[in-house]
Amino acid sequence: MTHAERVCHNAASRSRDGIAAFARWVAAVSEPLPAPESPGPPASQDERDLSLYADRLARPVIAKTAELQLNGRLRHVIFSGQFSAATLDDLAETANQIRVLSKHRAGQDFLRNLLSHRRAMLYFTQPSTRTFLSFMAACQILGLTCNEVRDPQTSSETKGETRFDSIRMFSSYFDLIIMRSPIARLAESCAYLMNDLSVHGQRSVPIINAGSGADEHPTQALLDVYTLQRTFAREEPADTPLGASPGFRPGVAFGSASNGLAGKTYGFCGDIGRGRTVRSLAMLLAEYPGNRLVFVTPDHDKLRMRDDLRRRLADRNVTVLEVDSLEAQIDGVPAIEAFDALYMTRVQKEHDTPEDAESFAAIDYSAYRLTPALVARMKAHAPILHPFPRDQHFGEIPPEIDADPRAMYFRQARNGMWIRAALLAHVLDADGAIARHFHHTYREQHEYSS
Missing domain, CATH: 3.40.50.1370 (Aspartate/ornithine carbamoyltransferase)
Known part of the structure; x- marks a missing residue:
């Protein structure tokens, strides 16, 4: 084969190779691309809000209790693990004193004046009868002024306001927020929100968990x-x-x-x-x-x-x-x-899914x-x-x-009415006044009858 013939042959081979490569490229780009992995449903606003406190929420309860206290007393009530046996005994003693004082007009008048200068918000967005009425009765025993939000559809949350903004608004008007929610860990997150506000010198009030998702009550x-x-x-x-x-x-x-x-x-x-x-x-x-x-x-x-x-x-x-x-x-x-x-x-049964039925x-x-x-x-x-x-x-x-x-x-x-009244008195630092009045009243009665 002459030099000219070899050049023509090589050129033809390269041309065939190029055509074949081009055909493979066309076939490749013509194949449908694999469907992208589904990202799943977008995070809800509640999930995005709770993510702000993800690191703190992930800790064991024992690591959280200290920051839920103030000066050695319960500040926020979120977990049952916050109650020691001694605290349980103290609260029971206060509850017993309140129920005895409530049997007489003078005792009732003392209790109703005790916290008449304080206000409580009952923020219950999950159905409740006993817990709601029990807390309301406890507030009334101690003279607390109560307001309630029981349906978020009647609040600014229908306009896109976050629950955290709602809580912060409530803290502007009230001295205590008692909350019940179907959202797990919302009450805990609100306690951290209040603590963060306090650190920055802004208004902060106690949070009491009246039921939070499937977490705790x-x-x-x-x-x-x-x-x-x-x-x-x-x-x-x-x-x-x-x-x-x-x-x-x-x-x-x-x-x-x-x-x-x-x-x-x-x-x-x-x-x-x-x-x-x-x-x-x-x-x-x-x-x-x-x-x-x-x-x-x-x-x-x-x-x-x-x-x-x-x-x-x-x-x-x-x-x-x-x-x-x-x-x-x-x-x-x-x-x-x-x-x-x-x-x-x-x-x-309210937690059942269709898959559970069988x-x-x-x-x-x-x-x-x-x-x-x-x-x-x-x-x-x-x-x-x-x-x-x-x-x-x-x-x-x-x-x-x-x-x-x-x-x-x-x-x-x-009993829930009495022990919740005792808890409110403890959180608002009024249990000492109850104990002093109780012992003064019944010491006088004992001395009179002896």
Whole structure:
């Protein structure tokens, strides 16, 4: 092949190679591009707001409590873990003093004037009956002026105002914000907002968590403990059959109730995983030595105890048992016969998703309902508590049990008014004045009658 022929051949080869490469490029760019990964739904305004405090929210509760206090006292009330056994006893004592003073006109007048110069905002954007009315009654007992926002649709939030801006506006007009929200950790974030304002010399007020998503309900746990304290300080008259008694009366504690709240077996039955009242009360009972907590719930991911609560109780060295029936054996006896107190809860259907329906339908819920026959087997001193509302359709506690002297749930609700009044007095630094007035009044009465 001559030189000229080789040049032509190489040129033709390069041309064919170029055409082939061009064809491959055309084919490549003609193929549809893979669909981009879905970014997921955009973050809500609430999620964006809470992200401002993400680092602080992620800490364990024990690392947060110090900044929720001021001068050694509760400043914001966000977690049940803020209450030590000593604080619980102090609040119970204040509640007892308030309820005694409230029995007489002079005492009522003193209490109503105590905080008549202060104002409270009840910011309840989640449905509530007992908690709302209980806090309102507590404010009225102490003379606090109350205002409320119960529907965000009637507020500037419909115009795009963030919840944090709403809270800051409330803090301009009120001395205390009591808030209940379906948004987990919102109350905690608002407490940090108030602290940050205080650091910069701006107006800041206490935040009280009246229920925050599925997180906690610390003031419900507070009234639960107060009810247990009062119940275990009562006795059944020895000469009166339990069934015929109109109820417990004050006196010397009896049976295994003699150690107060310590050294007992507490049962929790129902929706443990989604029940914030259970979480909060369990952590308070962990403050007392020797307690054993028994959780009775279906073996379902959404209903049984969550891992975070299990870890927190383990960190406190609390004995925890998880069983699937009130008849399950504990130390050789059915659980229902071992309890020193039983905390019943409803199944919280409002949290159900369509995907839950099939798995929930397979659960035999009869194992999580009280009956008169089961109650008859309980210890004579064992109170039955329920955070309410109870579900008339589910029937976790049928009405025929209400007359049993161990059924404490209506007293429990009334106790909430007194212990929440004590909490407000503590946060607003008025509990000392109550104690002084109480002791002065009843010392004078004692001296007069002696």
